[in-house]
Amino acid sequence: MKKKNLVLATFLLAGFVKLLADPLEGDVRLTYPLTVKKLENIYIDARLYEYDPWLADAPATLVDHVELEEIDLSRSADSIVDIHFFANRKSRMKYYVTASTYSKKGGTLYFYINGFQKIFERSDIDDIDVTMEPKLETKKPKGEPEKVGGNDDEDSGKKSDNITGIYRAVEIEWEGEDGSEFALQKSTDLKSWETIETLSGTGEKDSVFIRVYRSVQFWRLQPE
Numbered sequence: 001m002k003k004k005n006l007v008l009a010t011f012l013l014a015g016f017v018k019l020l021a022d023p024l025e026g027d028v029r030l031t032y033p034l035t036v037k038k039l040e041n042i043y044i045d046a047r048l049y050e051y052d053p054w055l056a057d058a059p060a061t062l063v064d065h066v067e068l069e070e071i072d073l074s075r076s077a078d079s080i081v082d083i084h085f086f087a088n089r090k091s092r093m094k095y096y097v098t099a100s101t102y103s104k105k106g107g108t109l110y111f112y113i114n115g116f117q118k119i120f121e122r123s124d125i126d127d128i129d130v131t132m133e134p135k136l137e138t139k140k141p142k143g144e145p146e147k148v149g150g151n152d153d154e155d156s157g158k159k160s161d162n163i164t165g166i167y168r169a170v171e172i173e174w175e176g177e178d179g180s181e182f183a184l185q186k187s188t189d190l191k192s193w194e195t196i197e198t199l200s201g202t203g204e205k206d207s208v209f210i211r212v213y214r215s216v217q218f219w220r221l222q223p224e
Contacts, residue, residue, distance in 0.1 A: 024087040026119050027127040028097055031145060032079040032111060035136040037202060042110065044068040044149075046099040048085040048119070053094050060096075063087040069105065071149045077141040082150030085119075095120045101132065108199065108208050109171075110135055137204060172208055174221055176201025182221040184208070190218055198224065 028046065048064040064085045073079040083099065096118050101111035114133035120126050176182060180201040185193040199208065199221070 022089055022124050024085070024089050024095070024120050025125050026085040026097070028083040028085065028099070028119070029127070029129045030081045030083060030099055031129065031131045032073055032081070032101070033131070033134050033138045034074065034076070034078050034141045035110075035134060036139050037136050038075060039073040039110065039136075041070045041104065042073065043102045043105045043107065044071060044081060044083075044099065045102070045105075046083045046085075046097065048087055048095060048097050050087070050090065050093045050095050052092065054092065063095075066151045067105075068149055068151060073148055074141075074146045077143040078145040080145050080147040082147065084151055089120070089124060094118065097128075097130075099130070099132065106208075107197075108206050135204075135206070136202065172219060172221075173205055174199070174201075174207070175205045176203075178203035181224040183224050185220050185222055187218045187220075193220070193222075 026048070030044075030046075044067070046066040046068075047062055049060040050063050051060040052058050064087050066083050066085070068081065071081065083097075085097070087095070096116060097113070098117070099111075099113050100109060102109055111132035111134050113130055117128070117130060119128055172184070174182070176199075178201060182199045182201070183195045184197045184199055185195050187193045197208070199206070
């Protein structure tokens, strides 16, 4: 009897471990509100993280990363982008997604997910709808939402399987008149200045994320 119970327990344990190792597949539908500003060739950075809810101070781990480039949003309706994530479930781990949209890679932030967006709470296969939070002025759409891209479309994006680096960054926020241009410059001694990027004002607050290093860096915006 003990031998049978041991065999049964081993079988159940193996099944339990297999369940925890099942692959995760998630579809995240991002809806972008129509903006006054025409948005073309934008860059979308979407990420899937896992974290241990029992360890409050432990950092989350990036488990899937999707990048989409040269995406044109609709000029007359809300836009839809479908993101497909893959991962393997680990024991007791929880999962959440982030998505940020920029004028270009390393450029001005246009949209982001507002809040903590969980996924795979009840199932290994999940699909969620997320309305992106705009940092630009929006307007009323004229038609039904239009799908404009996603990593389920051939050649529309690329998947990155490996983390190649984690860096510190600062967000520089400014406000300029619509159409005005500024040179974003950096210096290590406040004497010699190097132009990093040319930024365009929108009449509202804008921001850009900049990678920073251990050396002292000073930043300024110069009207052009």
